[in-house]
Amino acid sequence: MSETTSISKRSVGWMGLKRGHRAHPLEWLVEKGIFIVSLSAIVMVFLIFLFVAREALPIFLGTMNSASVQNVIPVADMGKLTPAQLQAYLGLTPKQFADMDDETKKALMEVKVEEAKEASKDRDAAVNTTSWRYMLRPFQWSGYSKPVYIWQPVSEIQKYNIVPLLIGSLKATLVALLFSVPLALGAAIYVSQLTSPRKREFLKPAIELLAGIPSVVLGFFALIVMATVLQNVFGYQSRLNAFVAGIALGLAIIPVVFSIAEDALTSVPRSYTQAALALGSSKWQAAWKIALPAAIPGVFAAVVLGFGRAIGETMIVLMASGNASIVSWNIFDSTRTMTATIAAELAETVFGGQHYRILFMLGVLLFVVTFVSNFMAELVINRLKLKLEGKQ
């Protein structure tokens, strides 16, 4: 007994990783190296989220103010302000203020006067459009006949309502899932259960070849070819809409859903299907009633991963969806997704300005949506697995 304890004490490695033998030093090094690499992958994802969330923090905390009506002090009165007042009025950090000479401060004051002259006389100019009330609820801006959800950030009065973008992302993703999940699942069932091994050898890689098409090529194809064809077939008005973008997105996520569903179906123990076939069922009955229910956790995971991929896809929706930010549940209307908005608008924004931070907030939202959907999927899959195994 004491002998085994001394051996196990000797072979207890770092963090209690037990071995049956003493570790070869190189082996130990390689193991630790791989551990650090995998840890760094997690740390990097975490750091990316931290950076994005930090840029968006002022919006979450409500500390930004986009109201353009502010008191303007004429340049001649510059001498009447105390240094602290001048620094606050010009919006400078203490270091910037200390480094600046009087000429520059005067120039900044002149710029403030010009800014005020260009400011809007509109009654909405005093509104802080970056507050949550204006980002989520409809509002009747001047010049509009009723309360509406408007995303128009480049304007005298910047309008930052994100509801059209959320609806746009959801619409395109929904169409993509409705189009691709039946196709991919059907293909997975066929390839894993119903077809001969020889056909399977070439069908599986052929479908997974779809994953090799760059998304920009799919978007381009949708923009030039698919949009015209679909418009001729269905006869709707907007040539670029959520339907076209959804079909193209579906093409992009078919390989994702197919791969994982097919793996799940193949890993159903052969004994299940063999027992069903032995009892006299046809291949299709065995597949539909035995294999598929047994593989439901994996299939569900596949659909959720497809959803995550579709909601985060940028190039396809940027090119094929028409990018019109309207609130409408009609899939034949143009739509604007969150991802396309970030891609198209980030180039223009002033670093650290309101538009910039709101786009980062959209990024945080995408992160959160994908994270929450994966998390819920994990919960559901665990429940399903327990049900399947518990009942045995």
Place this chain on the structure above:
Amino acid sequence: MTGKIAILAALVVMALPALAGNITVKGSDTLVILAQKWAEVYMSTHPDVKIQVTGGGSGVGFAALQNQGTDIADASRPIKPKEVGDCIKAFGKRPKEYKVAVDGLSVYVNNDNPVKELDLEQLAGIFTGQIQNWKEVGGKDAPITVYSRENSSGTYEFFKEHVLKGKDFAANAQTMPGTAALLQAINNDPNGIGYGGAAYGAGARALGIKKDANAKAVEPNEETVLNQTYPIWRYLYNYVNPALDKGDIRAYLDWIRSDEGQKIVKEVGYYSLPPDLRTK
């Protein structure tokens, strides 16, 4: 000893080309083709100068100017006071503005569209979404599909300010990522209308624009844009940090505004500066 001096001298000689002019130009997508052509021609006659041109939008150019990530910022709209303020906070002076070309914004419709001219008020009505059917402006009975640029584009801002007078674009205006994509969409859509720089005109028809309902329609071409009878025109700008406005960069900026540089403007499809704005 002489060996070491020889090596040092050789190193210095090799380093000299790196010290010669290296100019970065960033900004407007409207200007990017023109900027690239200018850079190409200038570099062929001045082999010691290297010029890098990038697009991204007028806003990208201004952001890079204030981060000092570029020497020259291309812009298809004048700089805003807030951006001037940020530049002053960054390098202490207002950026220097140079006008480098003139652009006429054409309003494009499909070649099969019977409507040939519109006035500014009808244009504003169409693009803000108040006029929704072609029959209201003399065309056939079909809904109007409005195509616009993304809001990162200087062209978008210019159109909004000067034609829409600050009002918002229609919510259902389809936004396209570039003028070429916009024209391709209009070619495929018989009810489409859109706007863009004159240089991209192949394939769709540019409408004649009337200042008001009683004026004569003016088509965009060199004469009408330069004498400003065509109502929708704008200057294209280059902005530079005054501290950098000397030596190679000043020489390049002067060359752009000289007769040689302006000849290239015509070739690319924009309109060259009137003689009083050029460098002699």
